[in-house]
Amino acid sequence: MASLKEMRNRISSVKATQKITKAMQMVAAAKLRRSQDAAESARPYARRLASVIANLAAGVSGDGAPKLLAGTGRDDRHLVVVAAADRGLAGGFTSSIVRAARAHIDGLIAQGKDVRVVCVGKKVTAQLAKPYAGRIVETFDLSSYRQLTLSVAQPIADVITREYEAGETDVVTLFYSRFKSVVQQIPTGLQLIPAVVETGEAASGPTAVYEYEPSEEAILETLLPRNLTVQILSALLDNMAGFYASQMTAMDNATRNAGDMIKRYTLEYNRSRQAQITKELIEIISGAEAV
Amino acid sequence: MAKLHFSLVAPERELFSGEVDMVQAPGAEGDFGVLANHAPFMTTLREGKVTVKDGATTKVFDIQGGFADVGPEGLTILAEHAVEAA
Incomplete structure (x- = not known):
């Protein structure tokens, strides 16, 4: 699985893309x-x-x-x-x-x-x-x-x-x-x-x-x-x-897809973050017990 | 007095449409004026001024070539370029 840092990077890059497609959609709407x-x-x-x-x-x-x-x-x-x-x-x-x-x-x-x-x-x-x-x-x-x-x-x-x-x-x-x-x-x-x-x-x-x-x-x-x-x-x-x-329709779709992607990645990111925290806690507790 | 329906249309947009008393336009073979109930008539236009008179108000448009069509429903000028003169 990808590391937490990689996932953070991916989320922020999708967010940047979403901003661009959103802007393009609005420009297209005005020009339309x-x-x-x-x-x-x-x-x-x-x-x-x-x-x-x-x-x-x-x-x-x-x-x-x-x-x-x-x-x-x-x-x-x-x-x-x-x-x-x-x-x-x-x-x-x-x-x-x-x-x-x-x-x-x-x-x-x-x-x-x-x-x-x-x-x-x-x-x-x-x-x-x-x-x-x-x-x-x-x-x-x-x-x-x-x-x-x-x-x-x-x-x-x-x-x-x-x-x-x-x-x-x-x-x-x-x-x-x-x-x-x-x-x-x-x-x-x-x-x-x-x-x-x-x-x-x-x-x-x-x-x-x-x-x-x-x-x-x-x-x-x-x-x-x-x-x-x-x-x-x-x-x-x-x-x-x-x-x-x-163009407006295409960019609207792109913005929505980017939103879906962000949602999915954020969920995955939070899950693996929690998994890691849980793992660390278990390690600490079992370390303390062993003493 | 009967009114003449006049519309002035340029390729980009319609500049004027409405009921007026009289329109004067620069025909290719001489200027002409159109009142209501004019006989059907078709001509090309040269560069010049189109004067629209309605009661006391007068509007002037500068046109560059085009085409005028007087039919039973009124006068239509299709101008290649038209702007309202100040």
């Missing part, structure tokens, strides 16, 4: 609130933009539709953008996104499609660099940004547009974690190109005769790239909130 607000307040823009595009797209379907909307008409080359965390210590947050993305990618490869990957987040790069060596187009590290704004999402959108316009890819899918609630984040694959338009709502309403300035096509040309960026941004914001939620 802020990033949840950010994700919430970015939603109106994304929603409005989507509904405007749905309206417009209903009018310009056919040959005149921009390629970002209509796609290339092929399905051979895929670009998969995987977005997750830059940092660890958040339970299975990154792994669950990566797992969903890998299932998708492996499925496509099995069908003989050409798949290439864009990694957003350091941890994603670390997990995908090996299995998909040679398929990775670009990697992003967002850990240096303190706030997520459009200018963070822009470079990612630029890479996608560049690949698409160079004819290197036909379908672009984005993998991220949709923030449903603090305890539930769902790894989701979102098709970015060709743009998925919710036509249900647009078709049902009385279609008023709109006047366009400049033309419908010109407006759509400028809106679609913007929509791409906005979709990426709102995915990143969702990710951010999800990351902190899952």
